[in-house]
Amino acid sequence: MVQDSTRVMSVLGLEIGSVNTHGFLFDVVEDNYRLIASAVAPSTHVEPVFDLGDAVFEVVTKLQEVTGRVFFGHDARLIMPSQAGGEGVDSFVITTSCAAGLNLVAFGLLNEVSLESVKRLADSTYANLAEIIGINDRRPKNIQLDAVLATRPDLIILSGGTDNGANRSLLRISELIANSLQILPRSNRPQVLYCGNTVLAEQIQHSLDRFTKVKVVQNIRPSLDQEILEPAMEELNTMILDKVYEKVGGLQRIAASCSIPPRLSNEAFHRVVRFLGRQYDPSKGVLGIDVGSSFTVASYSNGQSSSLNTFNYGMGEGISMLLDRTNIRDITRWLPEPMNDEEARDHLWQHSVYPQEIPATPGELSLELAMARQVLRLAMRDLAQLDALPSARFEPILISGAALNRTATPVQSLLTILDGIQPLGICPLILDKHGIMPILGAIAEFNPLLAVQVLESTAFTNLATVVNISSKVRRGEPVLSARLDYTDGHYTEVELKQGSIKSLPLATGATGRLRITMLRRSEIEEVNLTGEPIRVNGGVCGLVLDARGRPLKLPADDTTRREQIKGWELQLSTK
C-alpha cells in the first residue's frame, strides 16, 4: 500500500551499458510499485552515431509501443511530470557502466593502513588502479614521479594519516603530486580526490588547487581501527562520471533532463545489496554479482559491513583481461560437447571483437556459459584474496548480467551460478532477469518505497533455494536423506548420493519445511542442524540439493566429464 506521505510517481529508468541500453518503466499497480515494462536497444554512443540520443529514443519509443502510453511531447522531449491524461512520467533516472579505460593513481602512507583503504576505494570503481605510492615505497622520488607520469592518470586519490595524526609525510607526498601536476599539460591534468587527515585538508587543497581541481571528502581512515569509504566512494564516482561525460557523446545532454544526476551502475547496484544486507540475517550476508561486458561487479553486505569490488574482466570487451588470467582449459572443461581449446579461444577472441554478439547455436551458448562460470570463479577467488567476504555463506545470492539472463532454460542459469560461485550452506539464488538492480539503487535515493516494493515483486526470478552438502564419502554413496513437507500436507522424500544434484518441486512463492538427516561424514557447512525442520522458499528450479562437493571436482577424463556435466543438467531438468 502506498503511504499517504509518498506521492505516487511513475519512473522511467535507463541503464546505459557499453553494449546495450535498457529502459524500464515503473508505476503503481493495485497500490504497489511494479515494473510495468522494459525494452532494450544497442547503445549508440559508439560508431556510427556517437550519440546516446538515438538509443534513448529507440528504447523509450519501444516502451511507448508496449505500454500504449505517450512519453514524448510534440517537441520530441520527455513529458515530465506526468499529465492528467497519463502522458509522460514523473521522474527520469539514468545509471551507466560506460567507464572503461580510466587510469587512477593512488597515494597514501602506510601499506597496512591508508594504502589498504585507498586500494579498496580504487577497487570499488570502474577505473584501473595504474600506480600506488606510499611512504615505504623504496623507489627514489624522481622514479616515483616518472612512474606516475607514465600512467597518464585520469584521476589521483590522496589519502593517509588519521585525523590529527601524521602530517609531515603526507605533505611530502602532496609535494610529489604537485610536481607531477606541474609537469603535465594543463589540459591533461587529473583532478585530485583528497580523503586523508582532515586537519591537513585545507593546506593540501590550497597547495594543489593551483594546478588542478581538488575535491576534499571525509578521511577514509579517521582512526587506525576505523574505515569509512562511502563518502570518498561517492565523490570518486562523481569524478569518474565527469570523465564519462567527456567520452560518452550525448550523455551530459540527456542527463540534464534527469531527476537526479546519473549514477554509476556499480555504485547503484551496491546500494541495493547494502539495503538487502540490512534486511537479512547478518550472520550470512548478501552477495550480488553483476557480470557485464567490460566489468564484473561484486558487492557484499551483512548489515554491519559491506564491500564493493569492480573487476576489469567480463563477457565482452573484458574477455581479453579474462583470458590474460585464465587457462583456456578452465573454460573448456565446462563444455558438454567436444570443442578443442584453439577453437574455443578463437571464438572468445572473436566475441571480444564483436561484444554485442549472442550465442546462435547450442555450442556457442555452452561456451558462453562456460566463460560465465570462469568469470564467477575468478571473481570469487579475487574476493577471497582481497578478504572482502567475512563469510562464505550467503542469503541470498543475487546475480545480474545478460549472459545469465538470456539462457535457454533456468536450469542453465542455475548450474552456471552454482558451478561458478560454489556456495556453502543453504542459500537462495535470485536472478535479476531484467537487470534492474542498478536502476532500483538509483531510484531508492528519492523513492525508497518503489525500490522495496519492486524488489519484493516478480521482477526478480527466484531460481531456487540450494542446499549445499559437503562430504568425504566416496562418489555414489548416500550423504543425506531429506523430507520436504508442503503446506498442503503432501510431502516428498529423497536420498541423495555423493556427486549428484537433485531438484525437489517447490514452486516460486511456495514455502516448505525441509527435514534433513545427514549420513556418514557429511555436513552442510556453517549450518547447525538441530533436527528441527528448516523453512525453505521455492523457485523456478524448485528446492535444489547439491551433493557434488566443495570445491567441485570435475572428472579428468574428457568423455566422463562431459557425460557428468550433461547428467547434472538432466538431473535438474527432471523433477
Next chain:
Amino acid sequence: MYPQLTQIHALTLIRRNRLLPVPGDVNVRPGQKVNPKDVVAEASIPSRHYLVDVGRVLGAHTSGEAEKLITRKTGEILEKQDIIAETSGVFPRVIRTPGPGKVVSIHKGRVLIEAESEKITLLAGMAGRINQVIADRGVMIETHGALVQGVWGNRRIGCGPLVVDETSLDGELQSSTLGVTARGTVILAGMCTSLEMMNLAASLEVGGLILGSMASALIPEVQVLPFPVILLSGFGRMGLDVDSRRVLTTNAGRDLSINAMRWNRLTGDRPEIYIPLPTEAEPYKVESAYAVGQKVRVHSGVYAGRVGRIDQILPGLTQLPSGLRALAVKVKFDQRSGEVFPLVNLDVVQVID
C-alpha cells in the same frame, strides 16, 4: 536499430582524422601531400626527471631559505655538473646537476629537472593530402582510392606494394609466398595459424601482412612484430571474405598503406587499408537501417566470414537453435536457401565496386 557496418570500397573519398593524445606541434600545412610514414605532428611527454631537494642537501631550515640558495630559474637548460644551488661563505657548498636537462619547476626548495622526454610522433598512416589542420592536435587527411576495413590490428602502421600470390589466397599463408622478394612488400593471405610463418615474415622484413583471419594463439607474438598485421574478418580459420578479396586482388602491385590500429567504437577508429587511386570519387554514405538485399558478413560459427545478402527480415523475435530469441534475418549465400542469423551477429558490408 543501427547496423554494425564494415566499409569495403573499390573507389571512394576517404577522410580520416589523425590526432595526438596530448597537445603538440603540427608539422604540415593544408593542401600538403603526405605519405603514410610522414610525421604530421609530434609532441613530447616528459618521461625522466631528477628531483633535487636543496633544503635537505644543503641543510636549509625552511623552504624559503632553500630557495634563496638556488641559482637557477624555471625553464633554464642545464648541462651535466652545472651548479643548481650554493651556499655563501668562505667555503661554499654546491649542488650540481646529475645530468643534462631543463628546470621545469622550483617548488618549496626542490628543483625538478626534466632529463628526458618521450617524443610522440603522429604518422599520417595513409597517402593523401592534408584537408585540415587541427591546431595543436593533428590533421584531417583525405585521399581518393580503395578502402577496406578490418576488425583487429597489432597497432602498427606500414606501407608497401601489395603482393598477391594465389597459393596463399584461399587458405594458409605459404612459405612460397614469402620469398626473398617479399622484403618491404605487403602480403595478402587467407589466414595464418602458424608462428613459423609469422617469424618468417618478420625475418624477411615484409612491409605488412593482410590476413582474412588468424589463430588467436598468435596474438602475443603478433603484437610485438615491427610491421602491421591486419585481420579483415577476425580470429579463427574463416579466411578472406569475397569482397575484400576482390578489391585487394584487383589492386595487386599498387602501393597501399595499413593502419593496423585497434578497433575503438567510442572514437570510430578502426583498422583499415587504403589504396590511393588517381580517380576522384564521392564519399560513401553510412547506412542506418537493415534492409532486404543488403550484403552482410557473419561474425562467428560455421558461416563465420561468409558474405551473403539479407533475403528476409523476420518479424518479431525468432527462436534460434541455441534456444535464445532475438531479432533475426534470413541470409542467402549464393543461390542456396537462406540461413537464419540474429541481427547482432552480422556486419552490414557496404560495398561500392
